[in-house]
Amino acid sequence: MIDKHDIAFIVIGDVHGRKFWKDAIGYEQDVPVIFLGDYLDPYPHEKITSPEAIENFKDILDYAKTSRNVHLLYGNHDSYAFNDLELCSCRHDMGRYDKICQIYHDNEDLFKFAHDETVGNTRFLMTHAGVHPEWYENWSDVYGEDFKWTADEINMAKDKRGFMASLRTLPFSRGGYYDYGSILWCDVRDYLGIVSYSKMPENVVQVFGHTMLMKAFGFNRFCTLIDVDCQRAVFVDKNGSVRYLDDGAPIDMEPEEDGNADKKEDKKQEEHSENEEDN
DSSP: OOOGGGEEEEEEOOOTTOOGGGGGTTTTTTSOEEEOSOOSOOOGGGTOOHHHHHHHHHHHHHHHHHOTTEEEEOOGGGGGGGTOTTTOOTTOOGGGHHHHHHHHHHTGGGEESOEEEEETTEEEEEOSSOOOHHHHHHTHHHHOTTOOOOHHHHHHGGGSTTHHHHHTOOBGGGTSSBSSOOTTTOOGGGGTTOOOOTTOOTTEEEEEOSSOOSSOEEEESSSEEEEOOSSSOEEEETTSOEEETTTOOBOEEOOHHHHHHHHHHHHHHHHHHHHHHHO
């Protein structure tokens, strides 16, 4: 068991009926535990039945009620909460649809769309699938022209006109019509081509799930992006490093020069241009 004093917060990726989240039990009294959504709709090949997934979901709800440190985020598979099959219907249990919708409605106060934690000078922004810059630009009227990439801005937008429509943005990589997806639908591949984004605040790290990987992976583009949909709980330590909760091993990170070389070169050229103008 990892020493609680080494942990800043714990993150649980997509659940889909799995029980790996229980590795976090016992830590919630001392550190935040953030679930990134997708509690139901298990994969058939994993031999988890829908009734088993529902009972597991109820256990998570009970867990969230034990401590204010437990935070439940929505994922695309949690569209039951909005009775919105247009948002997502993949692997939905239609035979128990009304029952599941009611479970979400009865516990809606436990859920939100985003959460952030600060470790040192770094702010970790957590959503189900990450915030894609082009998605934000397309929906800036909903999330604000002066978006600071905070969880509060995202959560407070839920009552605005256009919010639900923004969530239905599906990328080509997921069968949609856009180069990017929403905070519930963006695929990790949709971030790979974005090297820089001028409006991105410094020292923001995005942590998300949604795209299942064999193991958690972080990479640098317009900011540091970390996909933790790997069927293992992870934690961020007091130094801001991401590690697995079961054994303390660090997750794999892309070498910084691979993702940030162009970004650093662009910044160097900008500084050079400014110096030339000053001279």
